[in-house]
Amino acid sequence: MRHRVAGRNFGRTMSHRNALFRNLITALFQHGRIQTTEAKAKAIRSDAERLITVAKRANREDAASLVHARREVAKIVRDENTATKIFNELAPKYREREGGYTRIMKLGARQGDAAPMVLLELVDLE
Numbered sequence: 001m002r003h004r005v006a007g008r009n010f011g012r013t014m015s016h017r018n019a020l021f022r023n024l025i026t027a028l029f030q031h032g033r034i035q036t037t038e039a040k041a042k043a044i045r046s047d048a049e050r051l052i053t054v055a056k057r058a059n060r061e062d063a064a065s066l067v068h069a070r071r072e073v074a075k076i077v078r079d080e081n082t083a084t085k086i087f088n089e090l091a092p093k094y095r096e097r098e099g100g101y102t103r104i105m106k107l108g109a110r111q112g113d114a115a116p117m118v119l120l121e122l123v124d125l126e
């Protein structure tokens with residue numbers, strides 16, 4: 001039985017799945033949009049939005065919370081330049097928005113295995 005078991009496995013071990021999610025989230029913040037499968041996009045969407053919310057909250061508070069927020073982001077985003085981009089560019093940009101920082105647009109089926117592909121992007125891109 002799978003009572004109260006949340007999340008998607010993707011047929012991977014936990015460490016492989018965590019690395020996959022970290023890499024996808026880092027690529028999303030680096031490039032502003034990524035093309036991936038619908039299931040993977042839905043799996044990382046909440047984590048990516050949570051990181052922006054953490055950065056937004058840290059910019060309003062004291063220095064100790066800023067250090068804690070940077071460490072929280074560094075757990076997921078392993079690239080230092082990308083983590084800095086979240087705090088310096090994205091958090092001020094989404095300061096007035098209450099949530100919904102990402103958008104999923106369906107692209108159709110992948111040619112090889114007919115997996116549903118989507119474009120996951122940050123909203124309000126220039």
